[in-house]
Amino acid sequence: MIVSINGIGAGIALMIGAPIVGSVLSPLFAKRKTPWVLVADVAQVAVGVPTAYVVNLPIDEGWSVPPVPRTVYVVKLNLNGTVQMITLSNVCTHMQCDVHWDINLEQFLCPCHGGLYSIDGTNIGGPPPWPLFRYQHKLVGNTLYVRNVLTGIGA
Amino acid sequence: MASPSQLPRSPLVAKLTRPVARPLAVTYRWVDERLGVSDLTHQLLYEAVPRRGAWAYSLGSATLIIIVLQIVTGMFLLWTYVPSTTEAWGSLNYIEHHDEFAAIVRGMHLWGAYVLLIIIGLHMIRTFVSGSYKKPRELNWIVGVVLFLLVLGLGITGAMLPWDQAAYWTATVVTHVVDYIPLFGNWIQQILRGGPQMGPETLTRFFAIHIWLLPALLVPLVLLHLVLLRRHGEHGSWVNYEGVQTEPESVRAERMATAEYPYPALPSDPGYAVPVDIDDFFPSQVFKDALVSFGLVLLIFVMAVVVGAPLERAANPAALNYVPTPEWFFLPLDQLLVQFPQAWMIPVGVFVLPGIGTTLLILVPFLDRSPEREPWRRPEVMVPALFAALFLVFEALLAVNRLFNL
Numbered sequence: 008m009i010v011s012i013n014g015i016g017a018g019i020a021l022m023i024g025a026p027i028v029g030s031v032l033s034p035l036f037a038k039r040k041t042p043w044v045l046v047a048d049v050a051q052v053a054v055g056v057p058t059a060y061v062v063n064l065p066i067d068e069g070w071s072v073p074p075v076p077r078t079v080y081v082v083k084l085n086l087n088g089t090v091q092m093i094t095l096s097n098v099c100t101h102m103q104c105d106v107h108w109d110i111n112l113e114q115f116l117c118p119c120h121g122g123l124y125s126i127d128g129t130n131i132g133g134p135p136p137w138p139l140f141r142y143q144h145k146l147v148g149n150t151l152y153v154r155n156v157l158t159g160i161g162a
Numbered sequence: 163m164a165s166p167s168q169l170p171r172s173p174l175v176a177k178l179t180r181p182v183a184r185p186l187a188v189t190y191r192w193v194d195e196r197l198g199v200s201d202l203t204h205q206l207l208y209e210a211v212p213r214r215g216a217w218a219y220s221l222g223s224a225t226l227i228i229i230v231l232q233i234v235t236g237m238f239l240l241w242t243y244v245p246s247t248t249e250a251w252g253s254l255n256y257i258e259h260h261d262e263f264a265a266i267v268r269g270m271h272l273w274g275a276y277v278l279l280i281i282i283g284l285h286m287i288r289t290f291v292s293g294s295y296k297k298p299r300e301l302n303w304i305v306g307v308v309l310f311l312l313v314l315g316l317g318i319t320g321a322m323l324p325w326d327q328a329a330y331w332t333a334t335v336v337t338h339v340v341d342y343i344p345l346f347g348n349w350i351q352q353i354l355r356g357g358p359q360m361g362p363e364t365l366t367r368f369f370a371i372h373i374w375l376l377p378a379l380l381v382p383l384v385l386l387h388l389v390l391l392r393r394h395g396e397h398g399s400w401v402n403y404e405g406v407q408t409e410p411e412s413v414r415a416e417r418m419a420t421a422e423y424p425y426p427a428l429p430s431d432p433g434y435a436v437p438v439d440i441d442d443f444f445p446s447q448v449f450k451d452a453l454v455s456f457g458l459v460l461l462i463f464v465m466a467v468v469v470g471a472p473l474e475r476a477a478n479p480a481a482l483n484y485v486p487t488p489e490w491f492f493l494p495l496d497q498l499l500v501q502f503p504q505a506w507m508i509p510v511g512v513f514v515l516p517g518i519g520t521t522l523l524i525l526v527p528f529l530d531r532s533p534e535r536e537p538w539r540r541p542e543v544m545v546p547a548l549f550a551a552l553f554l555v556f557e558a559l560l561a562v563n564r565l566f567n568l
Contacts (some may be wrong), residue, residue: 034352034363061480068361073248075361076480097482101508102335102499107482118485119335120500121564134503155359161505 039067043145043152046079046094050149054083054090057108057115057126059097064155079142079153080108080115084127094144094153095128100137100161115139128159137161207444210422212398212437215292216447219396220454221285227455228278229384231462232316235271236373239264243323245369247362250325251476258473269466275317277462279491282310290526290547292399293535298429299397300527302390305383307524312380314491319372321489325365330477331486333368334360339499342509360479395424398437400535406433407533431533487565494557500564519550 044062052058058081063074080095097106097115104119114131115124123132128139140157176183194200211219242264244253257264286306289295295303322333337360341351348358356363406414417436418426426435441447478484488496495516502511522529530543537544 031353034356035349037357039357059482066357066359066361068355068357068359068363071248071362073362075359076478078480078482101503103338104331104335104486105479105481105484119331120496134500134508136503136505136508 034068037068040065041067041155043154046081046144046151046153048149049081049092049146049151052081052083052092054085055126057082057095059108060151062153064153066155078105080139081151082126082128092144092146092151093127094142094151096140096142096157098140099135100130100139101133101135106139207448209392209395209424209443210437210440211396211443211447212402213439213441214401215399216441216450217454218288218292218399219447220451221281221288222391223451224281224455224458225278225285226384226388228274228281228458228462229380231274231459232271232278233377235267235274238267239271240373245323245366247325247365247477250323250365251473254324254326254473255476258470265470266463266466269470270462271320272471273462273465273469275320276490277458278313279317281458282313286310288399291537291544292397293530293537293540294397294399295527296397296434296530296533296535297431297527298427299390299394302387302394303527304524305387305390307520309380309383309387311520312376312383316372316376316380317489317491319368319376322365322368323372324473325477326474327477327481327484328472328474328486330360330479331484332488333364335486335488337364339512342512344509392424394427397427397434400537402437402439403434403535404438406438409433434533434535485565488561490558493561494554497557497561497564500561522550 042065044064046060046062049058060079060081061076062079064077065072066075078097080097082093082095084091084093095115098104099106099117099119099122101117101122102119104117106115106117106122106124108114109116112123113126115126115128116122117133117135121133122130122135124135124139125131128141130136130138137160140159140162142153143156143158144151144153146152242253242257242261244250254268257268289303289306318332318336322329322336337351337354340354341347343350352358354364354367355361356367414433417438421436422440425437425440428435495512498511498515499508502508502515526543530540532540534540
C-alpha cells in the first residue's frame with residue numbers, strides 16, 4: 008500500500024514536472040533564423056577609423072521577433088598595403104556591456120568595468136577575457152550586410 | 163487582559179451603542195466558537211520576551227512589515243505594469259506622468275526594497291553581535307540567511323523589470339555572469355534569457371521569477387522563521403544573560419522552574435535557556451515594534467512622494483554613451499568583476515569568493531560554538547566578521563569611486 012502511494016505520488020510529480028522541465032529547457036533546442044540584414048554603403052569608411060552603424064537585428068526568440076538595435080563597428084585595417092574590413096560587435100566579452108571607440112585613447116572602451124580593446128578588437132586591458140566578437144558579413148558591391156552570427160574565441 | 167466587552171463604560175455610551183454592539187458581539191461569539199480566534203490571538207500575543215535591548219529586536223518585526231508592504235504595493239503595480247519588452251517601459255512612463263498615486267505606489271515599492279535590505283542587514287548584525295544564532299537557534303539563523311539571499315534575488319530581478327537603460331544593462335550583466343559557471347554556464351544563461359541573447363522572453367522570465375517564484379519561496383520561509391522563533395523564544399541580546407555563567411546552580415534552577423512560556427528554550431547551553439529579565443510581548447514589545455515600523459513606513463512613504471522611483475530612457479541595446487551602474491547593494495560584487503580579470507580569474511571573483519562568503523555566513527552557528535554571548539569576549543568571531551564587513555564597504559567605495567569618478 009505504502010509503496011503504491013509513493014508510486015502514485017511519483018507519477019503525479021512526473022506528469023506535472025516533465026512538461027515544465029521541457030518548457031524551461033526549450034531555449035536550448037530552439038532553431039533560430041539569422042537572416043542577412045542591410046547595414047549601409049561602406050565605401051566612404053576611412054581606413055583606421057572605426058565607424059559605428061546601428062543595425063536592427065531580429066532576435067529570433069519566443070513568440071515575437073522584435074528587431075533589436077545593435078551597434079556594428081565597421082573597421083578597415085591596413086595590413087601591409089592590403090585593406091581588410093572587419094565588422095566588430097560592440098558587446099564587451101566580459102559582461103556584455105556596450106563598448107565604444109574612444110577617439111582620444113584610440114581604443115575601444117567599456118564603461119562598465121574598464122575593458123580596453125585595440126582597433127582590431129584584441130582585448131588589451133581590463134577584465135575582458137576574449138577579443139571583441141565579429142559579425143558574419145558579406146559585401147555586395149560596396150553594400151555591407153551582416154547577420155546575427157558571432158565569430159571569435161569564446162563566441 | 164480584559165476583553166473589550168469587560169471594559170468599564172458609561173451607561174449612556176452602553177445604551178447608545180447597544181443596537182450595534184450586541185449584534186457584533188453575537189456574531190463574534192458565533193465565529194469564535196467555530197474558528198477559535200480568541201485562543202489564537204491569545205497564543206500569538208501572550209509570551210515572554212527578554213526585557214533589555216528590546217528596541218533592537220523590533221528590526222525583525224519591521225522586516226516582516228516591510229515584506230508585507232512590498233507584497234501589497236507589488237500587487238497593485240501589476241494593475242498597470244505590462245511585462246513585455248515593447249510595453250514595460252511605456253506602462254511605467256505612463257504611471258510616472260499621468261497617474262500620481264500609482265507613481266507613489268511604485269516609489270514605495272522601490273524605497274521599500276531599499277529600506278528592507280538595510281533593515282535585514284541591521285537585523286543580521288544584531289543577531290550576530292548578540293550571538294542569538296547559538297544552540298538551539300542554529301536553524302533559524304540558516305533560514306534567515308536564505309531569506310536574505312531571496313530578498314537580494316528579489317531586489318535584482320525587480321531592478322530588471324522597468325526595461326529602461328538601467329534595467330536592461332542590469333539584466334544583461336546578471337544573466338551573463340552565469341555564463342562563467344564552469345560546464346553548464348552557457349545553458350543556464352540561455353534558459354534564463356530564453357535564448358543566447360537578451361530578448362522578449364528574458365523579461366517575461368524575470369518577471370515570473372520576481373512576482374511568483376521567489377515570493378513563493380520567501381513566504382513559507384518567513385513563516386518557518388517565525389515558527390522557529392516562537393518555538394525557541396526570543397534570545398534577545400547578551401545583556402539579558404549577564405552573569406549566567408557564574409551564577410549559583412540554585413539561581414539557575416529557580417529561573418528554569420519559574421520560566422514563562424515559551425521559555426525555557428531547549429536544548430540551550432546551561433544558563434541561556436531563560437533570560438535573566440523578561441517582559442510581555444504584548445503590549446510592551448508590540449508597542450516598540452509598532453513605533454519602529456511606523457517610522458520606517460513613514461520614511462518609505464516620504465521618499466516615495468519626494469524622490470519617487472527613477473525611470474531612465476527606454477532600453478537601447480545600441481547605446482554608445484550610456485554608463486551602466488549596478489544597484490547599490492551589488493556594488494561590492496561589481497567591484498570584484500573589475501578586480502578579477504581574464505578568462506580563468508573571472509569565475510573566482512564571480513563565484514568562488516561570494517560562494518565562500520555565503521557558505522561562511524550559513525555556517526556561522528557551527529563555527530562559533532562556545533556558550534559565550536558577550537561580543538567583547540568572543541573576538542575570534544567578531545574580529546573576522548568586522549574585517550568582512552569592512553571589506554564589503556571598502557569594495558563598495560572603490561566601485562563608487564570607479565563609476566562616478568568622485
